[in-house]
Every structure is written in structure tokens, then in C-alpha cells.
Amino acid sequence: MNHPVAAGPVAAPLDAADDAAWASAARTTLAQADERLARRFDRGDDIDRLLALRARAVDHLLKAAWSRCIPVDAPLALFAVGGYGRGELFPHSDIDVLVLADHRAQQASHEALARLFAMLWDAGLHASHAVRSTTQCTEAAADITVLTAMIEARPLVADDHAQAALADAIAATRVWPAREYFIAKGEEQRARHARFGDTSDNLEPNLKDGPGGLRDLHTLGWMAQRSFGVRELQPLIGLGHLGSDEAAALERERRALQRLRYGLHLVAGRAEERLRFDYQKMLAERLGFADDAQNLGVEQMMQGFYRSAALVRRINDRLLQRFEEQFDGAAVPEPLDARFELRRGYLAARSDDWPHDDIAEVFALFAMWAAQPRVRGLHSHTARALAEALPALPAYDAATPVSREDFMALLRGPQPVATLERMARLGVLGRWLPAFAQVSGRMQFDLFHVYTVDQHTLAVLRNLAAFASDTPDERFAMAHEVWPRLRKPELLLLAGLFHDIAKGRGGDHSELGAVDARAFCTAHGLGEADTGLIAWLVEKHLLMSVTAQKQDIADPEVIHRFATIVADRVRLDHLYLLTCADIAGTSPKLWNAWKDRLLADLYTATRLALRRGLEHPVAAAERIAENRSAATALLAEQGIDAAESAALFARMPAESFLRARAEPLAWQAAALRDTRPGSTVVRVRELAGHAGAFEVFVHSPDRDGLFASIVITLDRLLGLAIQQARALDGPNGTIFDSFEVVNADPRYAPGAAQIERSLAAALSGPLESIRPSRRTQPRHLRHFRIAPQVAFDRSPDGRHSVLSVVCTDRPGLLADLAHVLRAQRLRVHDARIATFGERAEDVFIIGDASDQALDDTQQQALRDALLARIDGENAG
Known part of the structure; x- marks a missing residue:
């Protein structure tokens, strides 16, 4: 402070008219200064120089107002705090000031300070002010936002004693020790990011507070000041916390973001931080962006912002992690394999010279990351090494076939989407796929x-x-x-990755x-x-x-x-x-x-x-060949060579290799291995990961009513609900029927062996005796009734009829439909049975007793019988 307080200071004489005249002149002076700075901005002058000059212009007016209102011997000190304290002031930013005075001085200077702030307001200087003693500063600093503003204090009218008193009042030994401050500001940043959806890539981003915006850079500066006593990021290079390349990148993006914010204030004519649609085109034009054949000028400007924000976030993450290690000490590495380890939960390369400019090493890193769900993120040193290696990594068209297969393995492995997101965020996806880099940060x-x-x-x-x-x-x-x-x-x-890549x-x-x-x-x-x-x-x-x-x-x-x-x-x-x-x-x-x-x-x-x-x-032929090859490989694992596999496949319908997956095809082929052609084969297995669910396979010489008998047996004798079914005609008058079934009644739950025995026994006897049960529709399905639809068409070859039935699914429905087909003496050559929620969609390729397509009379008779059966059961 200047002097101890003995009595209240003598205030300058109060002259309202004179004060008003001074405020008017000050307003004009500031407006003229802003006009000059705006012209210099449009000429492309250095943004730091412009910000400093505006802060200096305000300093001059503020000190002049102070001298008019506050006696020179008054025991008061004036500080700029917050952004104004940093010495950077945007065209329409508020100014934050702190008056340091003890209680007696505050009371004695109350009217003088009120006069000061009124004059500032009249001059167009919207000052957010606080008047505190050192004790009050310590108390107010319990609010971390207030403390943060004060740690940037810059003396305007204050001697060394006042500066030391303020520094002592908010010292880390009194309030917010460095580690606690770091943790709290980190949480504050995460909460702030969450308010913006944790992304800077919004339609109208916030340049100041959004993720990757200026506030993230400020946060790093505040942490560095509180933790290491440095007011700039540059000294962190010498302390080993920041690489020179990272410092250069942050400096470059800081300037880019500040220039956008300065220009936004100019085009908005007020303190606007959100880059709204209203201002984007005007700002782009003011910054010199012009439309070209491919991109609007405004889209070019916005792409630059998004890329700046992404880089700031990337480096911000690394620095926060290094600060954390500074407080908590170096972690004991936890090896994962020969190349990677965990350090405090972060994935790190074990070699100091990783990744050797080798894309294979990079893909191995992402594969390890995907395989380790407990990883917190990428270790900062490894992240920096990856960033430095990016320019040397090849695009996919210049990479080796092995590297390309490594990339496809990532898509086929665990967490493929999370892996793609990580690769995009860290710049790897844009290097591997240059077209993705072109649309990175591209807005519409x-x-x-x-x-x-x-x-x-x-x-x-x-x-x-x-x-x-x-x-x-x-x-x-x-x-x-x-x-x-x-x-x-x-x-x-891959289709999702490429669908908009040419925008x-x-x-x-x-x-x-x-x-x-x-x-x-x-x-x-x-x-x-x-x-x-x-x-x-x-x-x-x-x-x-x-x-x-x-x-x-x-x-x-x-x-x-x-x-x-x-x-x-x-x-x-x-x-x-x-x-x-x-x-x-x-x-x-x-x-x-x-x-x-x-x-x-x-x-x-x-x-x-x-x-x-x-x-x-x-591409039917290629799908068939692919499935045959994959099924052959699976059979080889069971000791069945390619020649025997081909012989087994010859006994199966060709269409099954188009529709089914390789694994069930191999299972069906293996089931035929120990049976002679023309015999009946029934195989059942439990579906992996689905308790009480089974896959049923039946191969047999065809007989009239066989499909209906299989379906009725599964439903009536075994209490199994059929979820999906496919019936195909095989070579030499055989059938290949597949079913996915579940236990309809948990009190009666037959296993695979019991189902196999019971179904084989039923099919070995007379089929006419197998009849469906009569069932009442479950109560919950009555609320989801679908009007039954029965439609006919010709099969593609014109020989048979295509019957489609759409209705509400219910227990026993397929058995009832199959029973009607059998009663009408119709032959089923193909069936595609599917259930979607409460909706059953069943399609049959059928022929009459002469194996011909149904005529109009036969179609009507079948339609009436099916609707009667469906409606009768639904009504029950």
C-alpha cells in the first residue's frame, strides 16, 4: 500500500459537469483508438500487438480517471485482473479491476470509488470491479474462479508493497495449493466441455469457452502459473513439460483463435463469443476468405477454426497428463507385451524411439488399445511421438499389403468404431486416408x-x-x-466411413x-x-x-x-x-x-x-465360392479333406451356399458324413450364447406333408417356438430344412439330444397322425394384432406359386399354416420363415398335387383356409 491510513484521504473536488465532459471525451478517444485498431486489424497487423495496444489505451483512460477521483496519497491500489490483467483486451470485452484497500480505506474512499466507476461506465468502459482487503482477497479466493482472475493481476496504480501483499494473500500456502488447484481446474474444464457436447465441431462454436477454444489455452497458463510459477507456456519447455514443437503449435493456434475472436467482436459490434451464422459470412469476408470452385469462403474459415481447436485439445490433453505426473510422481510401468506398457493407466510405447516411422507400429498401438478396456488414454510421451511421426506415415495406397491387412484387422477386432475415433482424433486416420483429412473440420x-x-x-x-x-x-x-x-x-x-468423404x-x-x-x-x-x-x-x-x-x-x-x-x-x-x-x-x-x-x-x-x-x-457366384472356401477350411479342422468336403457339398442345395454362413454349412456337411444318401438325418445343437435356443437340421427324402410334420412335431411334441426356418429342396428328391427354435415353456426344457431323438422317432412313423395342438393366443399379443395378409405370385421360373403370409405371430402359428398346406395336399419346395417382434412373415414356394402352380380357384381355397385358421386362433 502507499501509506498507512491515519484519516480519510482528501478527494478531488466533485464536479458532475466536468466529469461528464471528461467521460464524453474519453468515450470519443476510445472509439477513435478502436477505429484505428480495426483498420490495422483489416491490414493484417499482429494480433498480439493489437490486443496489447487496446489494453494500453484502456490503461491510459483508467489511470486518468483514477487520478481525477483518487488522491495521490490515498492508501489504495488498482490492479487489472482476468483477461485484462493478462494485457490482452478484445474490442468489446469487459474490463475486470481490483481495488486493494483495508476496511478503513474502503469506507473513507467509498464516494471517490463510486465516482470513479460511474465515470468509467459513462466513458463506455464496462468495468467489473471488486474492492477488497488482503483478508477479503484470501476469503474470496476460496472461489476458484475469483482466485484465477486474481492470479493474473497486473498493477495499474500499485507500489511494490501492494503487489507483494496481494501475492501473499492468494499464495498457494493460504488457498488452493497447486495440486488441488490443478485437479479443480481440470474438473472445471471437463464440465465446461460437457456443456458443449464435448466437441468443438458444432454449427455455431464458442471461440472462448468451447472445447479447444481460448479458455483451454488460458487454463494451461493458469495451471502452469500456479504449479510452476511461470506466466507463459514457453518456460515449460525448459522444465521438460512441453516440447518446442508443441509450444510452437499452441502459439500458432492461439494467434489464429485470437484473430477470429477479435474479428468476431468487430463484425458483431459487441462482446460476442459464439461464432453464430449471422456473423460467419461477414467475418470470413473481413478476414479475406473468398469462395472458390469447391468451398465457400465461410467454409474455409470454419475449417481452419475446427482444425485449430482439434490441435489445441490434442496438446491440452498431453499437458494435463504431464502436470498430473508432476504432482503424483512417475508411475511404475506395467508391461503388456514387448512393445507396450501401462503407466498410471495410460498406454505407452516401451521404446524411446517408437514408432520408428512405421505404420505397422502405429496400428499395433491401436490394436493394443482396443484390447485393453481399462486404458485411460494414450500416454502423453507416446502421443507426442505419434504426432511427430505423422508426416512420415504413408497413405494406404503407398503402404505395404501387410499394413493394409493390419488396418482391416482393426476393423474386424474389438471396439472398431472407438479405434476409428481415436485414429481420427490423433490424426492417423487422415494420414492413412487422405480424403478423410480433406473433410476434417469441413462444415456445410x-x-x-x-x-x-x-x-x-x-x-x-x-x-x-x-x-x-x-x-x-x-x-x-x-x-x-x-x-x-x-x-x-x-x-x-467402411460404407459409413466413406459415405460423405467426397463432400x-x-x-x-x-x-x-x-x-x-x-x-x-x-x-x-x-x-x-x-x-x-x-x-x-x-x-x-x-x-x-x-x-x-x-x-x-x-x-x-x-x-x-x-x-x-x-x-x-x-x-x-x-x-x-x-x-x-x-x-x-x-x-x-x-x-x-x-x-x-x-x-x-x-x-x-x-x-x-x-x-x-x-x-x-x-455377386452370387462370389458369395457361393467364398462360403464354400470358408466351410472347406472349417471341415479341414475336423480332418475332412477338400475332396471329401466337395463330395458332401454336392449332396447339399446350391442355394444354401448363397444364403447361409460358412459355420452352419460346415456343421450340416459334417452331419452328412456318416450317412448314406437317401437316409434321414436329424441334428440339433444349442446356439452359442442363447440358453434354451437350438438350431435344428433335418435332411431326408421328400414326402408329402414332411415339412408340416417337422414343424408340428417341434411345436406340439417338444414345446419349441420356431423363430426362423428355411426349407430347401436338395439334390435327388431330398429336403434340407433348418430351424432356429427356443423353449416356449421353461418348465419343460428338452435338451439337444432329446429333441434329436424325439424328432427322428416322429419322422420315422406315419406323418398323417402328427397334428397340431389347439392354443390360445397369449394375452400380450392381443394388443399387437396385425391384419392378416395372404398374397400369391408366380415363382421366378414360373413353375410354382409363391405364397406369402403376414400376420401376428403366436405360438403354433407355423404349425397351423403347415397343417393347412398339408390338408390342401400342397407340396412345399421352399420356405422362408421369419419373425420380427410381433410380426410373422412367412413365404412358401408351393405346388399342387401335380407339382404345378395354383390356379385361381386353388388360391382362393387356400386363402380362405389360411385366414380361417389364423383368425380362428387369434380369436381364441
Whole structure:
């Protein structure tokens, strides 16, 4: 303080008119200074110089006002605090000041201080002020926000004694020791990030408080000051906490963010921190961004911001981790393998010169990360080594085949979406796939897309990962039912990765993206069938959305056209899931129950249309060859050589190799091994991971009524509910029928061996004696009644009829339908039985007693019999 207080200081004479005149002149002076600074900003002057000059201009006016109001011998001290204390002041930022005075001085100077703050307000200096004694400073510092403002105190009118008194009042020995301060500010930052959805890639990001914004840089500075006594980040290099490259990057991005914020204040004409749509174009123009053939100027500016914010977050994470180690000491390494270890839960490379500019080492790191769910994150030293190695890592088209296979292994391994997110955040995905780097931070200047292209892509991938979860996402009616049918989920992930990757290049991004996807898949050794599927999904990823939302999906012609384009069930399943994930990943407000229902209805109608005969499997020959090869490999593990496998496959329907997976095909082939052609084979096994669920396989010479007898036996004698079924005609007058069943009554739960014995015994006797049970529909299904639909069509070869039945599922339904077919003396050549929630969709390829297609009279008789049976049971 200047002097001890003996009596109240003598205030300068109060002259309201004179004060008003001074305030008016000060306002003019400040406005003129701001105009000069704005012109210098537009010329591209150094941003730090502009911020310092504005702080200096305010300092001058503030000191002048102080001298008018406060006697020179008054025991008061004036400090700039907060951002103003750092000496950086944006065009419309408030100024924060602290007056340090003991209680007697505060009372004696009350009127003088009131006059001061009134004059500042009239001059256009919106000052947030506090008047405190040293004791009050210590007490107020219990609030970490207040303390943070005071640790940046810069003396304006204060001698050495006052400066030392303030420093002592808020010293770490009195309040907020360094470690506690670090922990609290870290939690504060996490909470602040959470308010912005933990992403900077929002449509209207906050330059100051958003993730990766200026506040993150300030937080690092505050932590460094409290922990190490340094006011800048540069000294942290010498302390070993910050690399020179990291310091240079933070300095570069700080300047970029400050320039955006300065310009935003200018175009908004007020203290605006949110980069709103209203200002984005004006700011881009003011900063000199111009539209080009591919990108709007505003999109170029925003991409620069998003990339700056991403880099700030990346380095911010590393520094926080190093500060933590400073407080808690070096961790005892926990080796994981020869290359990696855990340090305080963070994954670290054991070698000091990792990754040797080797992409294989990088992929090994992500594989280890995915395999270790307890990993907290990447260790800061390893993260920095990875960042330094990025420029030397090859893109996929310049990498070795082994490295490409390593990448595909990551997609097929645990947590593939989390791995892709980590690779994107750390810059690896952009190096491996340069097209992804081009859309990183790329925004679209509209109200429809609320995320950058890369963040939207990652949101789509997260939605796809949610479909695989054991807990269904209630927002999606059918996604959790469709996902398990995917043979290779990584194909859908690749389609999600590429679906928007060509945004901003000009032309149709779907077509351009399909070209990129095909090149990528071919380079990574995917077969033509898989490559074709991914490229088709990328090219057609908007088809289902447009059809559902812009066309009348109640019109059979619309469904027919859509089903013709989709062509097969594999495409439909993938396209449905990609469409759901894409719409829901575009904006949190875009997905709703209406769109969910539209897509589910289109999916259901198309699925049925394909099963009725519109389906034309794409790349059928390649799928068959792939399944035969995989099944042969599985049989080889059982000691069955390729020649014997081929002989077993010759006894099986060719179509089964198109529809089924390799593992059940190998199981069925092995079941035929010890049987002579023409004998009856019944095999049953429990489905892995599904207690009380079984797979049933029946191979036998065909007989009239055989399908119905199998179904009725499973239902009536064994109490098994059939969830899915497929009946196929095999070579030489045989049948290949497969069923997935579950115990309908837990009190009676037969095992696989009992089911096998009972079914084989029933089929060895007369089939006519096997009749279905009469059952009452369960109470809960009565609330979900679907109006029965019975439809007929011709089979693709024209020889038989295609019967489709859609109705409410219930216990014994399939047995009843099969019994009607048998009673009508109809032959079943193929059956595709499926249940979706309460909805049963059963499709049969049937012929009459002469094995011909049904005529109109026969169709009507069958329709009446089926509806009577369905309605009779539902009414029961």
C-alpha cells in the first residue's frame, strides 16, 4: 500500500459537469483508438500487438480517471485482473479491476470509488470491479474462479508493497495449493466441455469457452502459473513439460483463435463469443476468405477454426497428463507385451524411439488399445511421438499389403468404431486416408448439418456401433434385429466411413465417394462382392431416405421400384442400418419416431417384396465360392479333406451356399458324413450364447406333408417356438430344412439330444397322425394384432406359386399354416420363415398335387383356409 491510513484521504473536488465532459471525451478517444485498431486489424497487423495496444489505451483512460477521483496519497491500489490483467483486451470485452484497500480505506474512499466507476461506465468502459482487503482477497479466493482472475493481476496504480501483499494473500500456502488447484481446474474444464457436447465441431462454436477454444489455452497458463510459477507456456519447455514443437503449435493456434475472436467482436459490434451464422459470412469476408470452385469462403474459415481447436485439445490433453505426473510422481510401468506398457493407466510405447516411422507400429498401438478396456488414454510421451511421426506415415495406397491387412484387422477386432475415433482424433486416420483429412473440420453452411463432415461421419459410426450393443437403442424400431444378420459388420463401417468423404469437391459426392471406396477396398484386398456392396452403399446412401420421406411407400409401384434397385436382402439390411445411422448422425433434432416408422415400414415392405421373388442376389457366384472356401477350411479342422468336403457339398442345395454362413454349412456337411444318401438325418445343437435356443437340421427324402410334420412335431411334441426356418429342396428328391427354435415353456426344457431323438422317432412313423395342438393366443399379443395378409405370385421360373403370409405371430402359428398346406395336399419346395417382434412373415414356394402352380380357384381355397385358421386362433 502507499501509506498507512491515519484519516480519510482528501478527494478531488466533485464536479458532475466536468466529469461528464471528461467521460464524453474519453468515450470519443476510445472509439477513435478502436477505429484505428480495426483498420490495422483489416491490414493484417499482429494480433498480439493489437490486443496489447487496446489494453494500453484502456490503461491510459483508467489511470486518468483514477487520478481525477483518487488522491495521490490515498492508501489504495488498482490492479487489472482476468483477461485484462493478462494485457490482452478484445474490442468489446469487459474490463475486470481490483481495488486493494483495508476496511478503513474502503469506507473513507467509498464516494471517490463510486465516482470513479460511474465515470468509467459513462466513458463506455464496462468495468467489473471488486474492492477488497488482503483478508477479503484470501476469503474470496476460496472461489476458484475469483482466485484465477486474481492470479493474473497486473498493477495499474500499485507500489511494490501492494503487489507483494496481494501475492501473499492468494499464495498457494493460504488457498488452493497447486495440486488441488490443478485437479479443480481440470474438473472445471471437463464440465465446461460437457456443456458443449464435448466437441468443438458444432454449427455455431464458442471461440472462448468451447472445447479447444481460448479458455483451454488460458487454463494451461493458469495451471502452469500456479504449479510452476511461470506466466507463459514457453518456460515449460525448459522444465521438460512441453516440447518446442508443441509450444510452437499452441502459439500458432492461439494467434489464429485470437484473430477470429477479435474479428468476431468487430463484425458483431459487441462482446460476442459464439461464432453464430449471422456473423460467419461477414467475418470470413473481413478476414479475406473468398469462395472458390469447391468451398465457400465461410467454409474455409470454419475449417481452419475446427482444425485449430482439434490441435489445441490434442496438446491440452498431453499437458494435463504431464502436470498430473508432476504432482503424483512417475508411475511404475506395467508391461503388456514387448512393445507396450501401462503407466498410471495410460498406454505407452516401451521404446524411446517408437514408432520408428512405421505404420505397422502405429496400428499395433491401436490394436493394443482396443484390447485393453481399462486404458485411460494414450500416454502423453507416446502421443507426442505419434504426432511427430505423422508426416512420415504413408497413405494406404503407398503402404505395404501387410499394413493394409493390419488396418482391416482393426476393423474386424474389438471396439472398431472407438479405434476409428481415436485414429481420427490423433490424426492417423487422415494420414492413412487422405480424403478423410480433406473433410476434417469441413462444415456445410446450412441449418441441416450441425456437425463438420468428419464429426458427422464419426457420429454415424457411433450409431452403427450402438446397433451392435446388447441393449437396443429405443430410438430405432428394428436396427437391433437387423444388425445380427450382417455377415461382415466391417463392410458397413467402411460404407459409413466413406459415405460423405467426397463432400466439398464439386460434383455428386455420392458418386465420387463410391469411386474412393472402391479404390480403397480393392487396395485392401476385399473381394468384388464386398467391394461392390460398399461402393453401392456409398453411391446410394440417400436412396432409402429420399424414398421414405418423399414418396408414397403405401404405393406398391414405389416399393417395386425401390426393391428392384436394392435387388437383394444383403443390400437392404446394410442400407437400412446406414440410413438410420446417417439421419440420426446429421442432427440430434433430425431423428424422430415418424422417420423411424417410415424407414421401418419401407424396410419391411421391401423385405417382403424381395422374399416374394424380386430378389436377385448380387455377386452370387462370389458369395457361393467364398462360403464354400470358408466351410472347406472349417471341415479341414475336423480332418475332412477338400475332396471329401466337395463330395458332401454336392449332396447339399446350391442355394444354401448363397444364403447361409460358412459355420452352419460346415456343421450340416459334417452331419452328412456318416450317412448314406437317401437316409434321414436329424441334428440339433444349442446356439452359442442363447440358453434354451437350438438350431435344428433335418435332411431326408421328400414326402408329402414332411415339412408340416417337422414343424408340428417341434411345436406340439417338444414345446419349441420356431423363430426362423428355411426349407430347401436338395439334390435327388431330398429336403434340407433348418430351424432356429427356443423353449416356449421353461418348465419343460428338452435338451439337444432329446429333441434329436424325439424328432427322428416322429419322422420315422406315419406323418398323417402328427397334428397340431389347439392354443390360445397369449394375452400380450392381443394388443399387437396385425391384419392378416395372404398374397400369391408366380415363382421366378414360373413353375410354382409363391405364397406369402403376414400376420401376428403366436405360438403354433407355423404349425397351423403347415397343417393347412398339408390338408390342401400342397407340396412345399421352399420356405422362408421369419419373425420380427410381433410380426410373422412367412413365404412358401408351393405346388399342387401335380407339382404345378395354383390356379385361381386353388388360391382362393387356400386363402380362405389360411385366414380361417389364423383368425380362428387369434380369436381364441
